[in-house]
Amino acid sequence: xxxxxxxxxxxxxxxxxxxxxxxxxxxxxxxxxxxxxxxxxxxxxxxxxxxxxxxxxxxxxxxxxxxxxxxxxxxxxxxxxxxxxxxxxxxxxxxxxxxxxxxxxxxxxxxxxxxxxxxxxxxxxxxxxxxxxxxxxxxxxxxxxxxxxxxxxxxxxxxxxxxxxxxxxxxxxxxxx
Numbered sequence: 456x457x458x459x460x461x462x463x464x465x466x467x468x469x470x471x472x473x474x475x476x477x478x479x480x481x482x483x484x485x486x487x488x489x490x491x492x493x494x495x496x497x498x499x500x501x502x503x504x505x506x507x508x509x510x511x512x513x514x515x516x517x518x519x520x521x522x523x524x525x526x527x528x529x530x531x532x533x534x535x536x537x538x539x540x541x542x543x544x545x546x547x548x549x550x551x552x553x554x555x556x557x558x559x560x561x562x563x564x565x566x567x568x569x570x571x572x573x574x575x576x577x578x579x580x581x582x583x584x585x586x587x588x589x590x591x592x593x594x595x596x597x598x599x600x601x602x603x604x605x606x607x608x609x610x611x612x613x614x615x616x617x618x619x620x621x622x623x624x625x626x627x628x629x630x631x632x
Contacts (some may be wrong), residue, residue: 472497473493473500473535473536474501476507477504479503483506485512486506487511491514493537498536499511500537501535506530507529509552512549517546518545521541521542597625598626599623600625603625605623
């Protein structure tokens with residue numbers, strides 16, 4: 456084997472032969488290129504830490520339909536026995552699996568934009584145009600003590616500390632003044 460490194464890589468070999476390869480990184484492109492070379496290489500090639508994304512599996516199934524011998528297609532260890540030649544065939548390409556996530560993200564972005572638009576509309580009408588009504592002392596009809604005082608609350612909150620008899624003190628029949 457001879458390798459020259461200048462501005463480009465030039466590699467020569469007397470021929471490929473099966474071997475064991477461990478990929479430091481589970482790279483899709485490295486796995487696909489190695490698989491395509493290995494199917495026509497004499498001997499058995501084992502690829503460890505192979506990428507196992509759906510499109511890598513699809514390529515392996517396509518090559519098997521053409522006569523390649525590949526084991527472990529759904530795992531990260533592929534065993535490929537080289538064959539003399541591949542026959543012709545047809546294959547339907549699987550749909551892009553990342554598109555579903557992109558579509559869901561797009562819907563989420565539109566929902567966020569819609570929520571921001573509602574907020575800006577309310578802000579503009581309430582603050583800028585002054586059309587908003589002031590909230591009362593207890594606009595949510597809550598049942599906890601912070602809603603028992605006026606809005607905005609005075610600096611002292613309550614003239615005296617209220618005695619609480621339950622988890623829902625505003626629903627009690629005891630006055631809290």
